[in-house]
Every structure is written in structure tokens, then in C-alpha cells.
Amino acid sequence: xxPVTPALHVLxxxxxxxIFWKRNEARxxxxxxxxxxxxxxxxxxxxxxxWRMWAKTGxxxxxxxxxxxxxxxxxxxxxxxxxx
Amino acid sequence: xxxxxxLEALRPRNDYDTASLPQWRWWVMPFFLWALWWxxxxxxxxxxxxxxxxxxxxxxxxxxxxxxxxxxAGPLTLALLCLLALCREANRLLVTAFSILAILLTRFAxxxxxxxxxxxxxxxxxxxxxxxxxxxxxxxARKSRGQNGETEG
Numbered sequence: 001x002x003p004v005t006p007a008l009h010v011l012x013x014x015x016x017x018x019i020f021w022k023r024n025e026a027r028x029x030x031x032x033x034x035x036x037x038x039x040x041x042x043x044x045x046x047x048x049x050x051w052r053m054w055a056k057t058g059x060x061x062x063x064x065x066x067x068x069x070x071x072x073x074x075x076x077x078x079x080x081x082x083x084x
Numbered sequence: 085x086x087x088x089x090x091l092e093a094l095r096p097r098n099d100y101d102t103a104s105l106p107q108w109r110w111w112v113m114p115f116f117l118w119a120l121w122w123x124x125x126x127x128x129x130x131x132x133x134x135x136x137x138x139x140x141x142x143x144x145x146x147x148x149x150x151x152x153x154x155x156x157a158g159p160l161t162l163a164l165l166c167l168l169a170l171c172r173e174a175n176r177l178l179v180t181a182f183s184i185l186a187i188l189l190t191r192f193a194x195x196x197x198x199x200x201x202x203x204x205x206x207x208x209x210x211x212x213x214x215x216x217x218x219x220x221x222x223x224x225a226r227k228s229r230g231q232n233g234e235t236e237g
Binding site for chain 1: 085086087089090092093096098099100101102120160163164167
């Protein structure tokens with residue numbers, strides 16, 4: 001389990017706790033956080049691709065096949081990497 | 085989705101005062117709790133979803149983007165739909181657009197399609213509940229206006 005994702009998940013749980021606790025007092029903040037979350041979710045893949053290209057680790061291949069075998073870290077450094 | 089929630093942030097119309105809700109409206113709560121609980125299921129094969137290269141820094145980014153937690157795309161969208169279903173008053177534009185977009189999102193952004201199964205009934209419920217509710221109120225308002233007009237005439 002990656003440590004960063006549960007951390008994000010806990011943050012979202014706190015955001016939901018905020019709206020259930022403060023209710024209408026926090027509705028503007030809650031909506032803004034949710035909007036920012038979707039912007040983040042939409043923007044990150046592009047930022048990730050740019051970062052990959054900037055790091056010159058090779059081309060980027062998109063695939064939906066999550067079950068496919070993935071290149072090892074050493075192979076990925078020298079060849080194309082998958083972004084699944 | 086960001087746009088409709090951004091508009092809601094600028095002009096908030098949702099009423100989250102759930103204290104006066106009838107009990108039957110809370111039926112979505114199991115789905116809400118499931119949406120929050122599911123990503124932390126112990127023993128789930130995260131490494132298979134994220135990939136063997138996930139031990140690298142890049143792999144951590146992959147986990148951030150494409151893990152089954154699906155930061156917004158999967159269970160959290162379901163949690164938001166449940167929250168909209170629990171509103172006392174809801175922004176009809178937000179509910180309608182968000183429900184339709186949530187269904188579309190499952191088709192294009194969620195790699196594990198079965199994660200999205202609960203989104204369909206909840207999105208359909210949100211669409212039906214808030215739109216039918218608005219139509220019933222409009223009909224009542226028309227009727228009351230008509231009755232007032234008759235009494236006045």
C-alpha cells in the first residue's frame with residue numbers, strides 16, 4: 001500500500017467530516033475543495049506526462065490493461081514506461 | 085465536475101441541514117460509508133493495480149493517479165452523490181450535471197468498472213429525487229395559484 005494515497009483518503013474523510021459538522025457554514029468551502037479536487041484529478045495526468053518527458057525517461061505509453069506485466073524499474077529506466 | 089462544484093462554491097444553494105430529514109432519506113448512508121471504507125480494505129492487491137514499478141518515485145505518482153482509491157473518480161464520487169442525496173435542498177443544476185457526469189466518468193476514467201456499479205443507482209436516485217421533487221412542487225404551486233385565482237375570480 002502506498003503511503004500517500006491513504007493520507008489523501010484521510011484528508012477527504014476530514015473534508016466530509018467538516019460538512020457534516022459545520023453543515024451550511026462550510027458549504028462554500030466544501031464545494032471549493034471538491035472543485036479543486038476534480039481540477040487536481042484532471043490536471044495531474046498531464047503534469048505527470050510532462051514530468052516524465054521532462055525527465056527524459058522515454059516515451060509514454062498509455063494502456064488500460066492493468067493486468068499486463070509491467071517493466072521492472074531497471075527496464076523502465078532504459079525503455080518505454082507504461083502509465084496505466 | 086469541477087465547473088459545477090465551482091459554481092456551487094460561488095453561489096451555494098445546497099442545504100446540508102440534515103437534522104430535519106425524514107428517516108427514510110438516510111438509506112444512502114451504507115453506500116456513503118462503503119465509499120469511504122472500501123479503499124482501505126486490508127489485503128487488497130494494491131501492488132498489482134499500481135504495478136511492479138511502484139517502488140520508485142514515479143510509481144508513487146502512479147499510485148496517486150491510478151490506484152483503485154481513484155482519488156475522485158470512483159468511490160469519492162459515490163460519496164459526493166450520497167451527500168447530495170442527503171441534502172435538505174439541493175442545487176438542481178449541480179445534482180443533474182454531477183449525476184450525469186459521474187455516470188460518464190465511470191465509462192472513461194475508472195479502470196475497474198465494477199467499482200462504479202453503486203454509482204448508477206445512486207446517480208439515478210439523485211436525478212429522479214431532485215427533479216421529480218421540483219416538478220411536484222411546481223405542480224402544487226400551479227394548483228395553489230389556480231385555486232387562488234378561482235377564489236379571487
